[in-house]
Amino acid sequence: MFTLNISIKLHDTDAAGLLFYANQFRLAHDAYEGFMEEIGFGFASIIKDSDFLLPIVHAEADYKAELSVGDRVTVRLTTEKVGDSSFTLAYELLDAEGKPVGSVKTVHVCLDKVTRKKKALSGDLRSALESNS
Amino acid sequence: MFTLNISIKLHDTDAAGLLFYANQFRLAHDAYEGFMEEIGFGFASIIKDSDFLLPIVHAEADYKAELSVGDRVTVRLTTEKVGDSSFTLAYELLDAEGKPVGSVKTVHVCLDKVTRKKKALSGDLRSALESNS
Amino acid sequence: MFTLNISIKLHDTDAAGLLFYANQFRLAHDAYEGFMEEIGFGFASIIKDSDFLLPIVHAEADYKAELSVGDRVTVRLTTEKVGDSSFTLAYELLDAEGKPVGSVKTVHVCLDKVTRKKKALSGDLRSALESNS
């Protein structure tokens, strides 16, 4: 499990006073970027040096509690499923007391950077993803 | 059906060269705001004058094609379901040739602004939502 | 003068109820992208096909009135100055009554995409910029 501690920033909120729904996906992605860097697949190297990309083909989120500016949130990222050329990540958002306040799921496919066709995940990436349970 | 024509802006994209996934939710919400204004429930009046809010409790999206800066996109918003105190909206994103490039779904609940408890949709809002098929 | 008509979206605002200051720069950039497309230098072609980039090296904004969700704003973009390898754009934001509510200025330099060194503006781009007074 990869963990990211954040606080809700003013720009994450909107005039209704709470986290704007699309920003929960952005916060989840921040955790994903931290996780990928930790397992040796930082985005800078994927974008510049690798022969693949990992675009998101499906995403979903549930919103279980109101989040306001200044609220401390922990994002817990686990790997839900690893296929031949795709994988699914699950994110739980917990408040300062450990209560679930939201969740996100993202489904990624591995694409060849040149042909834009599906491509099998490398053994290294697959192992790193599978070990994040 | 409510329709919004947009173009992908530079700030919608990221260093991988394509629309950042969370921003598809933002674009869908732009259509939702336009729709609500058209049916007489603009966000300014909901936030300032009404006794309810309509927070999103679930959202999901599929990404069917690569979208880049400058791409013209049409968002078609229809009401999928109206319950007693909740409703579901569906958004289809089409490219300049009318090909589906993505979709979004949002589930909203009607909350009393003071008690933060579920509240039945008003007759006016229900009718306006139901007529958007 | 290039003109863009927009409305303030919920995601442009924050929990203080007003436009988040950084988003005024984003709205100005939307006008800049529309202008560049109109004069034949759309961002898609600059990023993919040209030998130059036009990064912003300085930006500033004034905030003259409170902007809330749903407010109609007109952005008027004019060219303030064109140098050998740089140019300055000025943006006036007006409300629905034509009253100035904010302004933005951006200074751009023309960089060679490969060497990342300053490069003279092409004659075509210079003419198009100069004619936008």
Next chain:
Amino acid sequence: MFTLNISIKLHDTDAAGLLFYANQFRLAHDAYEGFMEEIGFGFASIIKDSDFLLPIVHAEADYKAELSVGDRVTVRLTTEKVGDSSFTLAYELLDAEGKPVGSVKTVHVCLDKVTRKKKALSGDLRSALESNS
């Protein structure tokens, strides 16, 4: 001096491969929020409990180096000036080697939340701001 360590996230960048200019203002504001919380004026309490707001009336930024996804940046926030009902904050962005890569300045005025007129800064806030040199 208040210091915030961040890394450039994918959503901070755009299809030109670098930090989108408006996002440098967002990152500076993240530091400002951290600073205000540290001195006992967190945004949650300002928005909910105080009788004043501190809107930004002027902002400017310089961009001195290219910032890409994954880059580590330190934001150093100091108070530049404190007036009767306004103050100016300066932000220096440094890369991992301590080299300046950008700067931001924001000018804030203290407004009465009800009348929306200028209001003197409280003694506590003034002291806290003045001690951040």
